[in-house]
Amino acid sequence: MSLIAAAPPLVRTTPPSDPAPLGTVSAGPWWPPIDLAALRDAMRLDATVTPQRLLPAVQEAVATTIGLLSAWAQCRQDESRASLADVPALQVDGESIHVQRFRRAVYCHAKANLVERYSDYDTTGRERRKDQDAARDDQAEQYRRDATLAVRDILGVSRLHVELI
Template sequence: MSFIAAAPPLVRTTPPSDPAPLGTVSAGAWWPEIDLAALRDAMRLDGTITAERLRPAVQDALASTIEQLLAWSLVHITAGRPSFADVPALVIDGESVNVQRFRRAVYCTAKANLIERYSDYDTTGRARKDTQEETRDGQAEEHRRDATWAIRDILGVPRLTVDLI
């Protein structure tokens, strides 16, 4: 009689102790830069999301966020504001809340995209449970909601619109 024991695959769940610098993603001088290492820490992205996966997700999230703020930004650019951080807003911890909200919108959109794209890295052949899939979908939707709220807060519009039908 023979017995073959197969261990589960090794998945690195934390970045290496001395990771290579991830850099930043920039959309021009007026918009805040996104620090990829800070995003990874803030959104609790482990080592399964490589830099090659993270950068395109952040680029897409940055483009999406800027598109939603484009009309608002043009008003402030034509008013002579040299950068996003110079738009008048409450300052907390030495930073404009608009910059904090912009960062949150980009971070949350990027994480929602990553959750949807890379929701299954289980290579053992086991089927995903329906409850796990629902949980991932719910997490992605919560991140999208948070991003929408951050953008609406920057725009100064209510977070919710209710119409009677």
Template structure:
């Protein structure tokens, strides 16, 4: 008697003790740099997302986040703050909560982008079911919501807008 076990292929990821230099995304001196290895680790992105895909998604995420914060940032620069880190704010673990929220917004935008753009990619070679697509769409929306919350928290505005129709 023999047994043939069909398991999904292994996806190699870089172990933390041997970090491959994925690089950083910078948007000038005012904004914090985004470390791609940290993003990959924080958002649980495995080796199925190539470094190039991660870079492109992160660049778009940084651009989208900065676009949403442009007016706010311009006001802070006019007040004499040299960087986001310099804007007075609560510090958690010795880091400005504004920097943490900026990073969260970028990470969530990037993950949502990857979930939407590569939802047809399947490392197992099996066809995707409709419920799997719905789950990915829901996950992408949750990440977009979290990014919106982070941006709104930086702006100091409510997370919820309600209108009567």
């Protein structure tokens, strides 16, 4: 008796700690720069997300986050704060919680963007099921929710959201 098993080829990806230094995305001196390698590691992005795909997603995430915080940031700049790190806030591990939350918002916006953009393939070679699209959309919305909560925490407004049905 013999058995021949055919399976899709194994896909080997580079571990997150392995990629070459990717650089940073900066939006000027007031905002903290975003380290692309740190984002890749924190959000568990493997080598299937190439630097050429990661960079535009992070640039858009930075622009979106700064857009949500622009009026608040302008008020802080009018108070002569030289950077986001200079705005009085709780320090956790020696870093302003505002900087940490800004980073979290950017990371989550970028991951949501990537989750949506990578909805067109499956590395296992299996046919996509309808429920996979719904799960992927759900995951992207969860990342957006986390980004919104981080922004609302910086703004100092309530996290509560109520919808009338």
